[in-house]
Amino acid sequence: MSGNHTSGRPEIKIPEADEGAISLVTGLVVNDPMPTLGDMTAFRSERTDDYDGADFAIMGVPDDLTQTMRTGQRGGPRAFREASLWPAKWLWAFDHTGPWPWEWSFARRHKVIDAGDVSFGPFDELLITQTQTRVREMLDAGVFGLFVGGAHSLPIMIIREYFYKLGQPLSVIQFDAHPDAFEIDDLVTHGNAMYLLNKEGAIDLERSVSIGIRTPIPNYEWYSPLRKFTGWEVVYGDLDALVAEVKNIVGDNPTYITFDLDCLDPAYASGVADLVPGGPSAADARRILYGLKGLNVVGGDVCELSPLYDHDGVTAFNAAYMGMDILQLMSHAKDEYWS
Numbered sequence: 001m002s003g004n005h006t007s008g009r010p011e012i013k014i015p016e017a018d019e020g021a022i023s024l025v026t027g028l029v030v031n032d033p034m035p036t037l038g039d040m041t042a043f044r045s046e047r048t049d050d051y052d053g054a055d056f057a058i059m060g061v062p063d064d065l066t067q068t069m070r071t072g073q074r075g076g077p078r079a080f081r082e083a084s085l086w087p088a089k090w091l092w093a094f095d096h097t098g099p100w101p102w103e104w105s106f107a108r109r110h111k112v113i114d115a116g117d118v119s120f121g122p123f124d125e126l127l128i129t130q131t132q133t134r135v136r137e138m139l140d141a142g143v144f145g146l147f148v149g150g151a152h153s154l155p156i157m158i159i160r161e162y163f164y165k166l167g168q169p170l171s172v173i174q175f176d177a178h179p180d181a182f183e184i185d186d187l188v189t190h191g192n193a194m195y196l197l198n199k200e201g202a203i204d205l206e207r208s209v210s211i212g213i214r215t216p217i218p219n220y221e222w223y224s225p226l227r228k229f230t231g232w233e234v235v236y237g238d239l240d241a242l243v244a245e246v247k248n249i250v251g252d253n254p255t256y257i258t259f260d261l262d263c264l265d266p267a268y269a270s271g272v273a274d275l276v277p278g279g280p281s282a283a284d285a286r287r288i289l290y291g292l293k294g295l296n297v298v299g300g301d302v303c304e305l306s307p308l309y310d311h312d313g314v315t316a317f318n319a320a321y322m323g324m325d326i327l328q329l330m331s332h333a334k335d336e337y338w339s
């Protein structure tokens with residue numbers, strides 16, 4: 001290298017825009033780069049631990065220590081963040097509408113932050129204490145969360161804290177192939193959330209539902225009040241009637257949506273721990289979620305995403321869209337119930 005030739009090089013002309021940048025691909029003026037560019041925060045939200053002024057936060061819990069089937073869910077939050085950049089472009093693209101089929105964008109209407117991941121050691125119970133501590137901080141700041149798993153033990157730790165904070169049992173809408181009702185008292189596992197939360201008084205089973213169940217339903221007396229929609233009721237049934245029944249059961253109670261991705265038929269979600277054919281399509285699941293608009297949704301999670309088994313990344317994409325839909329429900333509920 002010798003000499004300096006910069007004096008002779010042509011000027012680079014940058015396209016002008018009133019706001020944001022111009023996408024050189026679409027020609028649209030957008031505030032957001034293409035999904036393949038930039039930092040991987042959830043839905044392009046700001047990565048910060050500062051809850052000041054925030055309405056909603058997304059938090060990852062990269063745990064598969066509590067998983068007994070196929071593992072790899074510790075990679076779930078990262079895969080979710082990357083996939084979330086695709087629906088994110090629709091959150092920021094237009095003023096007049098939200099991402100299909102929603103009327104507005106939760107990200108434009110409310111302040112949403114990416115609160116990062118819960119941190120814990122590889123072998124110890126810090127998973128539980130650290131997760132509950134961080135959820136407690138979030139709720140004490142007046143912020144509601146979308147949580148990304150991680151194994152489906154996640155709702156145990158989160159709904160506990162919602163119960164303490166709100167001071168009343170929550171309604172749960174559980175999307176799942178499995179009841180998660182094993183009577184295991186002393187362990188936080190991916191298979192006993194409904195049992196433990198009911199035992200602790202944190203959920204109101206008579207005002208809760210499970211959707212997509214297709215493994216044996218235990219004959220426990222405590223479990224009988226819960227309305228359980230089987231996989232086939234979802235696949236072959238009338239979804240409008242299903243949605244109406246769910247809304248009737250839940251009413252206006254503070255509601256937490258826990259979405260175990262194995263609720264989806266394995267055709268739409270290979271990247272999970274325990275696959276059971278006979279579940280709804282991604283389209284049917286999104287139709288149900290959209291139908292729940294108007295419920296008092298205060299939080300939710302998307303669990304069991306294991307990138308190790310996720311062919312084409314389609315499970316992660318579906319996880320991101322289900323997560324977006326849950327945040328849209330929270331955005332509607334915020335305006336209706338919590339403003």
Ligand SMILES: [Mn+2]
Pocket residue numbers: 152176177178260262263274
């Ligand atoms: Mn499950």
